[in-house]
Amino acid sequence: MGVPNKRAKRELNRQKAAEAVARAQSGADNAGEIQLPQKKYYRQRAHANPFSDHRLEYPLSPAHMDWSTHYPAFLNPDPTQTTLEGSRKLLKDVEVVDIGCGFGGLLIGLAPLLPETLMVGMEIRTQVTEYVTTRIHALRMQQQKLKSSANDTSSPVPPLPTSTEAPEAASSVSQDTTTTPSEEPAPTGPVTGGFQNITAIRSNTMKFFPNFLGRHQLSKIFICFPDPHFKARKHKARIISETLNAEYAYSLRPGGLLYTITDVQEYHHWILRHFREPEAGEEVMEVDGDDEQLVGGAGSIKELFERVSEEDLQQDPCVQVMKEATEEGKKVTRNKGNKYVAVFRRKADPEWP
């Protein structure tokens, strides 16, 4: 009977972690150290069936989405500004999405890099989403604590939990804390933005991406180490396909970037194929049977995306974060695997025929 005990224990620990963060947020527990959640209590089977209904919550449309609880620091001070659901609006729109954010490494790595950009991670696994949410809350609390203690020494400003806080007020950041927020130890110093600009939601993006994000709303989409679905029969479940790329193109603004990284070479070629890019070198892979079909016609997804050159990628700090900060990225490094990066720029919509 070891299994149910283990499960119960994990549930208890998850609860404890969430409560601790909540307590810290309400200010009741000001003394203790804020503990980050531990991943081992949130493990979940790596695969989820994207075709089943699950029990998902999603807004009726992007105009109905309540982001106010996700980004309290970016709340519009005018309470009369509301979404169609009646919730408070934000000062700005979400602009960056990490599809399949997993344990949130990318978001946490990107947060100080783009402190004024709202970013959301979408993850289909409940427990993993719960972990990321708790982790972000804990990180925010830690940052506030750091800041208030810094403030206490200089001037007796009461530590305000949200809204009035200016994210850019944080002091200068040392290089190593921003780029390497490793998985368990939290950054010890203050971090630009104080992690107020990141959040995670549970969602099946293959079905409900357009419910959250409107036309041309995004500047960046990240798809990092997607489930490779090795079996040909499962290729339909891959997060990248030409038909889904049409949806990503809908949400990305012209000039916006779609980042992909994988450690599976075959998947990398699949990605290139599904963006109609010539595949690298000699290694053209077998396309067998009807397991994949490319959207036909004279026009194709190629009209909407172009691959970003290697030189441009060198300049892009996001690529470095994507390679090093994600949990999967670290794992691949540990196992001395390969990392294949492909980034695509959204072109403007072509003329009507």
Next chain:
Amino acid sequence: MAGFFQIPFQTITFVDRDHAVAPSLLISSAGAKLYSYAAETGERLASWPQDVAVDSSKAIGTEASSEGQGPPGKRRKVSEPSDQAAEGPTESQKVTWSNIPIVLASSNGQYVIALTAEDKCIRVFQLSPEGTFQQLSQRTMPKKPGSIILADNERSIVAADKFGDVYSLPLIASSEPYVPTQRPRAKNTEGPAATNLTVHTKRNLEALEQQKLYKNQNKQEPQKTALSFEHQLLLGHVSLLTDVAFVALPVDASSGQKRTYLLSADRDEHIRVSRGPPQTHIIENYCFGHTAFVSKLCIPHWAPEFLVSGGGDNFLLLWKWAEGRLLQKIPLVESDATIVVRGIWAATFGNSPEVSRVILVAIEGSSQLRCFGLESDGTMKSQAPVQLSGNVLDVAISEKDSTITVAVDSIREPQSTQEWRASPSSILLEAFHAKPNASCLEWEPAAETVVAKINTTGTSDIPATADQKQKKELNDMFYSLGNLRKSAGEYLFRARKLSESRKVALIQFILDAAKIPDGVLAVGNVFGPNSILEIVGGESGTTGTTPLVFNT
């Protein structure tokens, strides 16, 4: 017990033809057969397939009796991709389907396109002046289409399937054998895509070893069967597609230039507006507003800027679809009863200036055909409904004659999708004449002799011995839209042949997932098409049933 039950018409279509050349027709499907009737007289002109045993029990009850290898609809792969070319006389054809859910005709009255259900086959027929069917092509789709329309000046067929893909096929398949455009295969990389750089756990590594071994032993992998006819994948949803619409909209009021669009509706409440071919990968917007699945889209031909959509919600939505703008929410029922919209049709009757523009709406398992006036300012008003003797199954509209012909359910009680009538009704069709009157339409019975003739000719009998199971299959055949609804306790499982022990394990898994405590449940399983596993029991100890659709 007086007389037999007749299989009701599942679809009915009016085919308008130039009277000088050929008489107009009513094309209808009932059970496994397609019929054509002269619209003037009601005389049956032809049926297809011709020499199939009239014994309908064969066609309907196949799964139960013959072969005993499971329902034909659930076969995962059609082993032999059928030829695109005409198969010559259809006499020799074996009927492998139980019904024909989709029938449509080209506007010039030359072609009829029909979908046979279980074999997922789109068949194109040429209609002779005498009204007979000549099959030109049969094309087996990878998945069962939920909607088929004609697009691109009726040169191509657009089919949307239950896997979320929309394909385009030429209406007339070219006589040349189809050569798929293959991308160059430079290197045939045998072996699994995974490597020991990407999988690490002991079990995965073992599996990888096995796969490598297997690949080496089996050089001849069974080649997957791609579609053997010309086709294009236009777009895809990760959902079940229920309807598509193709429409051309003027760019602006002055120029005659038009842009084409493809609208697609799915089970996850979405209506997507994409550009028409060849730019279907460009999504223009979405129409958000439904809270349950969408089952029907209707774009009135006289006002293509509007869209009326319906589905599992108890309201219709009226859209200015190009902007994704919701204009009106039209309630269909007063209470918050759950209903399913079965069909939406748009029609204009009368001559100008007295033209009535109406939207007709059929609700699944309802004997009323609802009627709404659609004003040019974009408002819909409810009008008096048409009352029928049985549930509305399909509607054929002849605008020229201002008549509608309604296929009604002769075997089930009005207002029920399950209860069979105590005694058979002979009314398969009813026709009505639309009379514009002041602000709304009045309906009066029309073409009585034609309808009477068709009704007395009948279709085919349902054997008196039909048992509960066959009845249930017939119910599912006619009323399946409700299955699209997502409900709290609903689990859709696709599983292949399972051993008894795996079945038990799966059931346990479902119960765990549903958090139903064991002990308070009874599990019964019936296997057939859409087998229902009934789980009796619930969290509060109350007894309720949770149907689980379980396909083997």
